[in-house]
Every structure is written in C-alpha cells, then in structure tokens.
Amino acid sequence: MGEVSLLNEAFQALTIILDPMRFGYLLLGVMIGLVLGVIPGLGGLVGLSLLLPFTFSMDPYTALAFLLGLQSVIATSDTIPAILFGVPGTVGSAATIMDGYPMARKGEAGRAFGAAFTASLIGGLWGALLLALCIPILRPAMLYIGTPEMAAICVFGLSLAAVLSGGSLLKGLVVACIGLLISTIGEDPQTGTLRWSESIYMWAGLPVVPLALGLFAIPEIADLVIQRNTIARSAGGDTDTSRGQWQGVRDVFRSYYLVLRCSTLGAVLGAVPGIGASVLDWIAYAHAARTEKNAAETFGKGDVRGVIASESANNAKEGGALVPTIVFGVPGSASMALILGAFLAQGIIPGPEMLTERLDITYTAVWSVALANIFGAGILFVFARHLAKVALIRIGILAPTVLVLVFIGAFQGSQQWGDLFTLLVFGLIGFAMKRLRWPRPPLILGFVLGGLIERYMFISVERYGASWIWERPIVVALIFLTLIGVLGPMIRGFKKRHDTEQTRTKSTFGFQPQKLDADLYFAFVLTGLFIAAIIVSSAWEFGAKLMPQITSWTAMMLLVAYVTGILFFKQGIPAAAGSHRSMQSLDKTQGRPDVHFDIVVDFAELSSREILRRAIIYFGWLLFFLGLALSIGLLPATFFFLVFYMRFAGGESWSRTLGIAVGLWALIYVLFHLTLFVPWPQALLGAWFPELRSNAWLNLF
Numbered sequence: 001m002g003e004v005s006l007l008n009e010a011f012q013a014l015t016i017i018l019d020p021m022r023f024g025y026l027l028l029g030v031m032i033g034l035v036l037g038v039i040p041g042l043g044g045l046v047g048l049s050l051l052l053p054f055t056f057s058m059d060p061y062t063a064l065a066f067l068l069g070l071q072s073v074i075a076t077s078d079t080i081p082a083i084l085f086g087v088p089g090t091v092g093s094a095a096t097i098m099d100g101y102p103m104a105r106k107g108e109a110g111r112a113f114g115a116a117f118t119a120s121l122i123g124g125l126w127g128a129l130l131l132a133l134c135i136p137i138l139r140p141a142m143l144y145i146g147t148p149e150m151a152a153i154c155v156f157g158l159s160l161a162a163v164l165s166g167g168s169l170l171k172g173l174v175v176a177c178i179g180l181l182i183s184t185i186g187e188d189p190q191t192g193t194l195r196w197s198e199s200i201y202m203w204a205g206l207p208v209v210p211l212a213l214g215l216f217a218i219p220e221i222a223d224l225v226i227q228r229n230t231i232a233r234s235a236g237g238d239t240d241t242s243r244g245q246w247q248g249v250r251d252v253f254r255s256y257y258l259v260l261r262c263s264t265l266g267a268v269l270g271a272v273p274g275i276g277a278s279v280l281d282w283i284a285y286a287h288a289a290r291t292e293k294n295a296a297e298t299f300g301k302g303d304v305r306g307v308i309a310s311e312s313a314n315n316a317k318e319g320g321a322l323v324p325t326i327v328f329g330v331p332g333s334a335s336m337a338l339i340l341g342a343f344l345a346q347g348i349i350p351g352p353e354m355l356t357e358r359l360d361i362t363y364t365a366v367w368s369v370a371l372a373n374i375f376g377a378g379i380l381f382v383f384a385r386h387l388a389k390v391a392l393i394r395i396g397i398l399a400p401t402v403l404v405l406v407f408i409g410a411f412q413g414s415q416q417w418g419d420l421f422t423l424l425v426f427g428l429i430g431f432a433m434k435r436l437r438w439p440r441p442p443l444i445l446g447f448v449l450g451g452l453i454e455r456y457m458f459i460s461v462e463r464y465g466a467s468w469i470w471e472r473p474i475v476v477a478l479i480f481l482t483l484i485g486v487l488g489p490m491i492r493g494f495k496k497r498h499d500t501e502q503t504r505t506k507s508t509f510g511f512q513p514q515k516l517d518a519d520l521y522f523a524f525v526l527t528g529l530f531i532a533a534i535i536v537s538s539a540w541e542f543g544a545k546l547m548p549q550i551t552s553w554t555a556m557m558l559l560v561a562y563v564t565g566i567l568f569f570k571q572g573i574p575a576a577a578g579s580h581r582s583m584q585s586l587d588k589t590q591g592r593p594d595v596h597f598d599i600v601v602d603f604a605e606l607s608s609r610e611i612l613r614r615a616i617i618y619f620g621w622l623l624f625f626l627g628l629a630l631s632i633g634l635l636p637a638t639f640f641f642l643v644f645y646m647r648f649a650g651g652e653s654w655s656r657t658l659g660i661a662v663g664l665w666a667l668i669y670v671l672f673h674l675t676l677f678v679p680w681p682q683a684l685l686g687a688w689f690p691e692l693r694s695n696a697w698l699n700l701f
Contacts (some may be wrong), residue, residue: 001070002116003128009360009363009370010363010366010367010440011130012149013359013360013362013363013364013366014362014363014367016364017061017065017364017367017368018359018373018627021059021062022061022062022065023065023233024070024384025058025065025066025069026065026068026069026368026371026372026375027069027375028066028069029065029066029067029068029069029070030069030070030073030111030372030375030376030379031075031293031374031379032051032067032070033070033071033072033073033074033372034073034076034077034376034379035077036070036074036077036529036553037073037075037077037078037079037080038074038077038080038081038294042453046059047071048067048071048339050065051066051070051318052067052341052342052345053069053346054346055342055346055559056088056682059346059698060361060364061360061361061364062346062349063342063345063346064339064361064365064368065364066302066366066374066457067339067342068318068339068351068365068368070179071318071339071371072124072315072368072369072373072376073290073319073372073373073376075093075120075311075314075315075318075378075594076117076121076124076311076315076373076376076377076380077114077118077300078093079096079100079113079116079117079120079311080099080113080380081093081102081402082094082095082096082100082101083097083100083101083104083113083116083215083307084101085110085220085221085398085402086102086191086216086217086218086220086221086223087213087216087220087402087405087406087529088212088213088216088217089222093281093621094212094216094281094441094444095281095282095284095285095306095309095312095316095441096281096306096307096314097101097216097220097308097312098285098298098299098300098306098308098310098441099112099222099299099301099302099303099304099305099307100112100116100306100307102300102301102302103302103304104685105302105419106301107300107408107448109242109244110245110247110248110384111247111248111251111304112244112307113244113245113248113380113384114244114245114246114247114248114249114251114252114381114384115248115249115304115307115311116248116251116307116311117245117248117307117377117380117381118248118249118253118377119252119259119307119308119309119311119315119473120312120314120315120373120376120377121315121373121374121376121377122252122259122263122312123262123263123266123311123312123314123316123524124261124315124316124318124370124372124376124377125269125373126260126264126312126316126319127263127266127270127315127316127318127320127369127583127645128191128318128319128366128370128373129262129319129370129613130267130268130319130320131267131319131320131322131323131365131366131369132363132366135278135622138612141699145474146472147456147460147463148244148456148460148464148472149462149472149474149478150452150474151452151453151456152474152475152478152479152482154452154453154456154479154480155449155453155478155479155482156479156481156482156485157279157283157445157449158176158180158445158446158453158482158484159447159481159483159485159486165203166388168438168439170435170437170558170559170562170565171437171439171562172439172442172559173442173486173555173558174448174523174526174558174562175433175439175440175442175443175446175554175614176442176443176445176553177530177552177554177558178446178529178555179442179443179444179446179447179448179449179450179528180446180447180449180450180453180547180551181286181448181523181530181533181548181551181555182206182211182443182446182447182450183446183448183449183450183451183454184196184450184454184547185197185202185205185206185207185449185549186201186203186204186205186206186437187205188540188543188544189319189455190458190543190544191540191543191544193541193544193623194224194542195422195537195540195544195545195548196536197446199418201416201417201418201563203415203450204419206447207414207422207443208447208448209410209419210407210410210419210420210422210423210426210446211422211426211444211447212409212421213406213409213427214410214422214423214424214425214426214427214429215426215427215429215430215443215444216424216429216440217402217406218293218406218423218424218427218428218430218431218436218622219430219431220402221361221399221402221403221406222332222427222431222615222618222619223434224397224398224399225395225601225618226393226603226611226614226615226618227606227612228394228395229395237436245381245384248304251304251465252308253303253307255308257305258288258291258292258305258308258309258312259308259312260311260694261287261291261559262287262288262308262310262312262313262316263285263312263313263315263316264282264286264316265280265287265313265316265322266280266284266312266313266314266315266316266317266320266672267316267317267319267321269283269317269320270316270317270318270319270320270321271323272321275571279445279448279449280313280314280698281311281313281314281446282318282441282444283308283313284298284310284312284313284314285310285609287309288305288308288309288570289306290308298595299675302452302546315373318369319366321336322336322339322365322369322398323388325339325340325343325350326334326350326354326362326365327526328331330492339636339638340534345387348361349523351439351467356512366593369619381485385467391567394652395650396631396645396646396650396651396652397650397652397660399645399649399650400641400642400645400646400649400650401642401660401664403622403625403640403641403645404641406423406663407420407423407625407629407634407635407638408638408672409670410422410423411634411678412678414583415678415679415681417630417681419665420597420626420629420634421626423570424619424622424623424626426690427619428619428624430436431615431619432522435518435653436518436519436522437519438519438522446647450547450551453547454547458511458543464655469676481504482577497659502618509568509569509570510568510570511567511568512567512568512570512697513567515567517565519551519566520563520566520567523559523562523563524563524581525562526555526559527556527559530555530556530559533547533548534549534552534553534556537549537552542575547580549671558603560593608613608634617649621641621649622644624641624644625637625641628640630683631683631685632683632684632685633683633685634680634681634683635668635669635672635673636667639662639665640663642657642661642665643657643658643661644663644680646660646661
C-alpha cells in the first residue's frame, strides 16, 4: 500500500474521530480517566471494566475512542498524588515519586507538574506516532520474538536493579532477590505446588497494587506525620503560581533528547506483552540515572529529569501496547486485554487485515491516543495551579484523607481482606527499609518481573532445552548486556578506588564490633528469611523449587559479602576526605559518596526515640483503621476513622472535622458503592447480624 493511500486512510480516520458524537465520547473517556488516575489504587482496569459493557451498543469507532480516551490519560493524572503525597496513583507512577515528591516538599510542585504533564504529552504523542509508522515494520520482528527472547528481556530488566540501588549495590541486589522470592508466592503454574500459601488469599499470588501502595505510600505519609508538617515546608514556593509550571515545560524542552529516548523505550517495551506499566517507569528512570550528567548526585533528591524520564515512558507505552493487540491479537498489557475484548465484541478480528483492509480502525486508535493525550495534558495544566495548593494542607487533615483512599485503593487488588493486611505488612517493611537506607525500587522490579521470568524460562527450557541460551542471537546479546549492567558498577567502583593517584590510609581486615547496628541486624533477619526459604522449598518438586532456590542462594551469597565487608573490612580513605563530615558521607561498602535513589527525609532536631514513638502511634492508627474495618465494614470504617483521626490526632475542630468527613465519605460512597459497585467484604457485624446485609443501604456491613 503506497504512502498516499496510507495518508488518505489517516486523514479519513481523523475525520471519523472528529465527528461531534465520537469526539464527545472521547472527551468523556478522558475526563473519567483523569479522575481514576488521581485515586490511588484505581486505574485503567477498573475504568475499562466499568465502561466496557456500555460500548456494546456503540459503533466500533466510538467505542474505541471512548475506551482509549480513558486508558491514554491514566498515566498522566496519576502523577498528581505521586508528586503531592508520595503516593502512586497507579503502579506506573511509582518512579515519579522518587524526584517529584521531593520537589513538592521543596515548594516546586508547580514545576514538577509542568515537567510531568509536558513529558507525558510528548511521550503519548511519540508513542502514537511510532504506532502509526512502525506497525508494518514491526510485524516481522514481533513474529521472531519467542519465549527465550521474552525471558532474556525480563532478565535484562532485572539487571537495572543495579542502577536503582545507587551506591548500595549489594543491598539493591538483595532487595531484588526479595522481590523475586515474593513473586513465587502462590500456586506454581507448572507443577501446581502451593508455595508459601498459608491462606486461600495467597494461592493466586500477591496483587501488585497493595504491595506497591504499602511499599511507597504508607512510609511517605508516615514521614509527614512524624514531621507534623505540610508537604511543602513553606508557602513561599510556587504552589500557587503558574510560573513553576512553565519552568517545568522549559525543563522538558531542554532535556528533549532524554524525552525522546525514554519515550522510545516506553513504546518499544510497551509492545512486549507482559512487561507492563509496573516496570517501564523504573526502566526509564534507571536509564536516565545511568546516562544523564551528574544524575548520581541529584536523582532521588528532587531532580526534574527523574520526573521527565518516568513520565515520558509511561504515556508512550500505550501506543506500544497497541501493537501486539492490533497485529497479533495478543494484549500488550492487562488493560489492552479489555481493549481486545471491545474489538471482538464489535466483530473486529485483530491480525494482518488491521494493516490492510481495516486501516481505518487502526488509525482511529492512533488518533484517539494522540488527541486524548493533548486534551488530558491541557486539562491538567489548567487545574494544576489549584491542585498544587494541596501541598499546603495541614497534615492532620491530609493524612487521614490520603490514608482512606490508599486503603480503598489497596482493596482493589483482589477485593479481599488480605489486600489490607498486605498493605500494612509492606508498609511496615517499606518504612523500615527507608529508615535503614535499603533501596525499595529493586523490590517492586523483582516482584513484577519474577513471575514473567519463571514462566518464560520454563517454557523455553521445555521447548528448546538449555540451548536457547547460546543459540539465539538476541538472547546472547541481552545476557551480555545484563552482565555488563550488574558487574559494571562493581568494576567501576573498584577501578575508581585503586586507580587514583591520591594517597590513602591503609585498608585493614579484622572484626569491627562497633559496626553492629540496625542496618546489619536487618541484614541478619533477611539472612534468616532466605535460609528458611531454602529449607522449605527443598521439599518441593523440581519445577516449583528452582526459582526460590536459585534466588535464595544468590541472596545468601550477596548478604555474606555485604556483612563481611561491613564487619571485617575497613576501606582505606582518600587523603582528600580528611574531614570528619566528608568521611561520614562515604558509603560504608564502597568507600565513595553514598548515592541513594530513594526519598530521604531529614527529621532535623527529632531524636531517634521521638521518631520511633511517633511512628508507633502512626502505625497504631493504621491498625485501628484495619480493626474497625474488620468489625463494621471497610466503607463505614472510613467515616469513623476520618472523624477520630482529624479530631484527636490532628486536633481539628468538631465543625471542620465533621464537615470534611461527611463530604469525603459521601464522595467515596457515590464513587465506589453506587458507581463502581465494589463488592465490600463481610465484616464481623454483618456475620453476627445477617439481616443487615439484606438491606440495600445496610449491606455495607
């Protein structure tokens, strides 16, 4: 088909999508998507599941515009809670927290918004453009990619844990192993063995939503509660002006090459089925941390380039995920599976004819993604000035409001009580890791990629034997890049220490009991965890125990190396680092400045005892919320938790407390109960008084 014919098809599709009725549905989908992205834990799956039945009576073009309008802007609006609260609106915005949230704390929320929305817009348009240009080109390449290549891609993605670990390489690799081990929870798909599954809830594995919210949201809110401060430490930032937004826009255009690289990365990896939004933002963030100038010193501390990298990849993935969906009928993500369902319901069969006879449908999808990104970013630019003011709300009001949304969002993982227990367990783990400076990003990376690695490796071995590792060129190249990614930081650090011309104090080897601290005790706990995993999994069938055994033994070796380096090896110090302050800033395992890609909070004058006391009170409130939900139901508990926390922990007046609690609870009731029809789990009150659940109003219990 010639270029003129392709252009004609593209303009014809634009005419179709600009029909007033279809364009109106596109905008409606955009508005719904923006709302869903702001609420933690919701996302494309919830929105698409809700709206899919309404598309059955629409024509194919309208249905596609409606659904893609919603899906295309989720990754734009989920930036808002990530930047303002340190809470990922969806799992795809977790990496945005790393620099966006510190920017908000410095009064630069407007600048972070401007950079995020602009990067999202360009990324979305770039993804749509690549989708339009590359579908015919990518088809033969996609046909060549098999399970060995998929496994190698996932392993390469896991190697980026070395970058996300910052200066704590061994720590980061151990944390990635924790994520891999957690990903094996549930029924092994190959042998049917139940692994680490003490309850029915765990049989299907842990859902990623409560895990991600617990790991990142709960600790960030804890820091605000401990500090007893607003998100923006002063009102003098740019939270109430548009100046900061335009500065963020200029930042994006100054970093245009980074935007194009990360957008291309998001679009290409988004086309690989199974990779998903949970990983793409971290891959883009790690790429930027590895390639951008001075990134090691500034990333994780409020560098706008970190926001730009993750957000441009996030939105570009939608165009990429449509490639396998349209060309092969293989969903590029879970959300695309519902889009595929809409295709089939409309009588559209994905395949080669989508590139020939049905180019009008294909280009309608392209225009829907492009226009949705334009209007979504435009709407957020208009309202960002007002949204940024949320950073000035008192913590006594902000904390319970966000926590209620986090709890309800986490419940969307599998809509079971276990989601809330998972949220609190990983919230405590995330808080401990943050305080002890164990990097959290590698855990989510290992968790998301673990299941994919195990599945693809099993299929590859079953089909090709062990030869798939060295007989397929793409696999060999990716394994080589993986080794470089993991070993490179070690080699560079070693070379840097030994090639310098400056004199050093002599390195010594011997037991140093003064190094025994909370950090090492945490390492001992992890060692016990992996030893227990080795013992328990040794009794399983070979296919079920392979992944846990390899992961646990690898983690054990890394932990032994880390503990030995701390307790027995004293690195020589450069003569230039003679001051006490500069020596304190050296990483204790690398002998160089500690690069830490995580949000670091300085509690200033607070003592360790006071920090611990406030943390215990905070987690006590979370346990109170959980206990209240188990007793009277999750939705009724939200109202009482809001009232009790704002009045007694936040010290707000009764009038303000009741006004906010009633308004917020009514909004939650309308959205989740009346609109989304969330099936609330039965509480103890409902079990004791079954007649409560027979009433349309009282069935909340």
